Amino acid sequence: MSNVPSYLQGAWWAPDAVGVPVRDASTGETVAEVSVAGADIPGAIEYARTVGQVALGSLTFHERALKLKELAQYLNGRREELYEVSARTGATRGDSMVDIDGGIGVLFTFGSKGRRELPNANLVVDGPPEVLSKDGSFLGQHVYTRLPGVAVQINAFNFPVWGMLEKFAPAFLAGVPTIVKPATPTVYVAEAAVRAIVESGILPEGALQLISGPARDLIDHLDYRDLVGFTGSASTANALRAHPNVVHGGVRFTGETDSLNAAILGPDAVAGTPEFDAYVRSLVTELTVKAGQKCTSIRRAIVPSALVDPLIEAVTARVAERVVVGDPRAEGVTMGALVSREQKAEVLTRVGELVAAGGEIVMGSLDEPEVRLADGSTGLAPDGAFLQPVLLHFADALAQAAHSIEAFGPVSSVIGYDTVEEAVALAALGGGSLVATVATHDPDVARTVIEGIAAHHGRTLILDRDDARSSTGHGSPVPHLVHGGPGRAGGGEELGGIRSVFHHMQRTAVQGSPAMLTAVTGQWFAGAPRSLDGPHPFRKSLAELRIGDAVASPLREVTLEDITAFANSTGDTFYAHTDEEAAAANPFFPGIVAHGYLLVSWAAGLFVDPAPGPVLANYGLENLRFVTPVSPGDSIRVTLTAKKITPRETDEYGEVCWDAIIHNQDDEIVAAYDVLTLVAKTWPTTA
Known part of the structure; x- marks a missing residue:
């Protein structure tokens, strides 16, 4: 009976030593032996931090998400052989589906959420900027970047596939390589799944390694760059949590343990x-x-x-x-x-x-x-x-x-x-x-x-x-919801959609000028340079469009007739737009004011380029706020700036988020919002 092999530093490896026997749960027959005597654990960790980090860092969130989807599709075709191996653990076909299909489902989910909720980049902007100076020349912005180490997962025996993939998927999407240490009783199921993954050839080198057996010195070789995700008993979790490298060395530790x-x-x-x-x-x-x-x-x-x-x-x-x-x-x-x-x-x-x-x-x-x-x-x-x-x-x-x-x-x-x-x-x-x-x-x-x-x-x-x-x-x-719990349950948190991706990233506050923050994050910040020269930005494909490309409109006067016509045509006859006396009694308005949606509609007319071009569709607005009321006789103008550009890996178009600011004739901000459009990657002409 041979030992269950490990997958370390890009190759399969097994010791010659006699291992601990693992038995079929139903018959007691010996299925395999387990040992990692002589395994180069420090070398595996260094391999992840170097080869794995470089390979994953060369991919964006979207590219990694697509690989998760591809891997899920591949493993779907190998479920039957995994069911057969899983049956030796005492698992029925239904049990195996929960474990194997559930794990594959996690890959699908993160493959989808990664492309929908993360940028096609390697850095995530977290929340709005904080203005740190009166003139707006000094800002603070929180960002997420991937941890530079390795995600070590120490798993329980009950879910050798799901337990591995539910930890692997968010780590991989974040761009952090993984080392898996399964529980001994079902290690051969995890090994079969990893073997299928390796044979797929989908993952970049160093993204996933497997230690098939006890590795009691594993945390000895980790430091603040790394994190450990543990599932198992509370007593073992407490022992690991007390390790000097966790207590003093900064190793991030997440536990999921006993739970009544x-x-x-x-x-x-x-x-x-x-x-x-x-x-x-x-x-x-x-x-x-x-x-x-x-x-x-x-x-x-x-x-x-x-x-x-x-x-x-x-x-x-x-x-x-x-x-x-x-x-x-x-x-x-x-x-x-x-x-x-x-x-x-x-x-x-x-x-x-x-x-x-x-x-x-x-x-x-x-x-x-x-x-x-x-x-x-x-x-x-x-x-x-x-x-x-x-x-x-x-x-x-x-x-x-x-x-x-x-x-x-x-x-x-x-x-x-x-x-x-x-x-x-x-x-x-x-x-x-x-x-x-x-x-x-x-x-x-x-x-x-x-x-x-x-x-x-x-x-x-x-x-x-x-x-x-x-x-x-x-x-x-x-995978969409948090898995974990306080107190006896370990105090950890796994899954939860993109939240779990951020567990594998460092949140950092970056301070600087709008121009510098724009350069670092790839997202335009108010106060950074705009480019108002050249063709209208709606005439530019993604290949030509740049962050900061902008268009500024002339002023347009708003009349009482305009407000009345909009009220009558839309049916929005709220008193602030139709009754001077009632509007003036409102603490927010000087009298009749223009509808906010009238202003947004007019702004679109002021910035749009009407001819067919790279801008294929407007698919929404975000963060719309009305700041200053507009009275009859006031005028408005709009400035539209390319704020964020997200090409899609699998389509001939991408998303562009535009910063839209409406000002009045006194340069007061009337409204601020983001316009979301779909833009072609290329276009025949830019005229």
Whole structure:
């Protein structure tokens, strides 16, 4: 039996030493051995900081996003072979889809969001500028740039593919290379996924490396340039967080750890309601998917005291009807084994502690179960790691063990409550969790619960009849939303869309003149030079247009007749535009004033170049603010300046954001906004 190889410094490597055996979760058969004895860990880190950094830095956000999409499409074609490998971990096909398809879905999501929400550049401007001098000659601007080190991910055994890709995607999009250190029991699944990624040839050199085995000195070689993303037990997270290089050396550390997640059944969600049924389905799903080995599983079912017995009966009936425990390669099996006999022993120990603390087993058993074997027969599998779904009931809702001991398997505890406020307090006893659900169709209950528990959780789900079918579920983190939680859950934060990309970047305040900030950021700032010479900027394709290209219009007078005509043609007869006496009584207006939208419409007429040209479409306005009212007899002019240019990698056009400023005859700012247009990359003429 050979060791699972590592992928280091652009090549596959495996030691000659005898490794730790890893076994099939259902049969106990040895699948592989795991060792990294003699691996050049410092060399891998240096390779990431040099080769990986250079390769990723040569690409923009959009180019990296396209590679994520390409990789997702490639891995979609290799799912079946990954499912086959995953089955050895005790995962059913459904479990493997959550892990493998879920990971591929993360790549798709970041591939899309990277192109829609980030510039086609390597620097992100964060928020508006801060004016630091009276004359506007000195500004401050926050920017994000990628970290110059390596993102190290230390993953748990339960999601060897999703856990890797959900950390890899934002790091890659940020431009930071990744080193993956999977958990030993399922390292061979992660290795199979990395092998497929390497064989795709899509990623730049040094973007991804794999350490297939224990690497206890890994953090010894990291410094302030690097970051560590950990998923696993709280005890291990605390040990890593206490490492000198984290405490004193500036290594950024994010932890996602133990979590006694709660699901609260609202008092209105009585038996027979859609909310009660949805709650039962959710609880059974979280008990059985991945054999309950999910950091987001429901560990505490907090239900009205009067509904404890009906809930237990409903869950027991659904488990009996829907759940078949056995080898995931056998037809009809819906729940597989725990990842190993060692993990099963750990779960049994924790359940024993819960029972000793007052928990009563009301569904399931701790005895070796009869299961469906790979050949379709039924029998015992003493070399496997099977366990029936187990439901406990705590008569004492405040029993400390119910809120502090996690059995990381198909185990949940039912706890009763008498008031909604008590349910909120019970959920908070978990000491910080990844996710909580409240099943209710009562808006007041939902508001009370969310306001009470939100600060204790990273994510909350309101489950009712309106979203029960479309909901992604209690236990399913999605790449668009934050995954993590305070307190016991680790205090970290992953995913959350582009937020997680910024976790791999440094936010820096840059101070300087408008001209210098424009040069550094690639975005025009008020006070920087404009170019008013040459062709109208709407006659310039992206190949010709430059930041600061501008057009300034002449003044146009606004008359009372213009205001009245606009009011009549649009139906906007708000009194400020039609009633002199009422308008003058308004503290903001001197009398009748022009509609803001009239001014914006006229501004478009003042700056537009009407003939067909590179500007293909106007697709919106942003940040529109009306500053100074315009009275009949006043005049307005507009200055339009190319503020930000974003070419699209896959299209023959890109976006241009224009800074638009409307002034009156006294050079007071009337309105300020951004105009968004689509502009062709090239155009036959510039006349």
